[in-house]
Amino acid sequence: MDVTIVTVSRPETTATVTRGAARLLTALGYAPLAEVTLPNGRRADLMALGPKGDIFIVEVKSGIEDFRVDLKWPEYRPYCDAFAFAVAPEFPREILPDEPGLIVADGFGGAILREAPVEPLAGARRKALTLAFARLAALRAAGGAATEL
Numbered sequence: 001m002d003v004t005i006v007t008v009s010r011p012e013t014t015a016t017v018t019r020g021a022a023r024l025l026t027a028l029g030y031a032p033l034a035e036v037t038l039p040n041g042r043r044a045d046l047m048a049l050g051p052k053g054d055i056f057i058v059e060v061k062s063g064i065e066d067f068r069v070d071l072k073w074p075e076y077r078p079y080c081d082a083f084a085f086a087v088a089p090e091f092p093r094e095i096l097p098d099e100p101g102l103i104v105a106d107g108f109g110g111a112i113l114r115e116a117p118v119e120p121l122a123g124a125r126r127k128a129l130t131l132a133f134a135r136l137a138a139l140r141a142a143g144g145a146a147t148e149l
Contacts, residue, residue, distance in 0.1 A: 013062040013088055018045055020105030021058050021086035027109070030056060033137055037148040038079045042072055047080070049133055054081040055121065058103060061087050067095060079129060082116035 008016075022032045030048035037043050046058040057080040061067045077083055084101030087093065093113070096102065101116025121129070132149035139146040 010062045010066065014045075014060050014066075016107040017060045017062065017086050017088050017105045017110075019107050020110045021046055021060065021103050022048075023108065024103060024105060024110035024112070025056065025058070031137070032058075033133065033140070035147050036133075036136065038076065039132075039149055040075055040079070042075050043147070044076055044079075046086070047133065049130065050081075053126065053130060054118075055126065055129055055133070056080060056082045056084070056116065058084050058086045059100075061085055061091065061096075064092060064095060073100070077119070078125075079121075081120055081126075082118050084112075084114075084116040086110065 018034055022034065025032045025046065025048045029051040032046050032048035034046055035043060036047040044057045045060040048056045048058070050056060057076045059073050059076065061070075073083070082101060084103050085096055086103040086105050087096070089104050089106060093102065099117065101112065102114035103110045103112055129149065136146050136149060
């Protein structure tokens with residue numbers, strides 16, 4: 001019996017987990033956008049606007065090394081009500097911190113394993129972010145390659 005080992009590249013894993021997490025967010029009533037540059041210059045893998053105006057940011061981790069070298073994730077918190085990591089099913093979840101939410105996703109969807117703690121944004125910041133999010137979504141829908149809020 002021959003066994004074929006399939007290796008998946010880091011970009012492929014990132015794309016697969018991002019797609020599944022976005023599908024999960026959509027099923028939960030959120031409107032997600034991928035690759036959103038925040039006002040502090042950091043880039044969120046997914047930023048989603050909820051049905052009640054809440055903002056959810058998801059940081060995709062493609063593997064152990066990706067998590068260990070990327071220490072900027074706390075800098076996303078000032079721009080969302082809730083923050084979570086999204087990882088592939090085979091990711092060693094025990095290395096992730098306990099504070100953020102946790103999503104496990106593949107190319108077809110995902111599941112929330114740990115709810116993201118909610119820390120509501122200040123009203124003025126929420127309004128500014130929501131307006132910028134709406135403009136970004138409209139520019140992308142019109143065929144633009146915009147990424148910045």
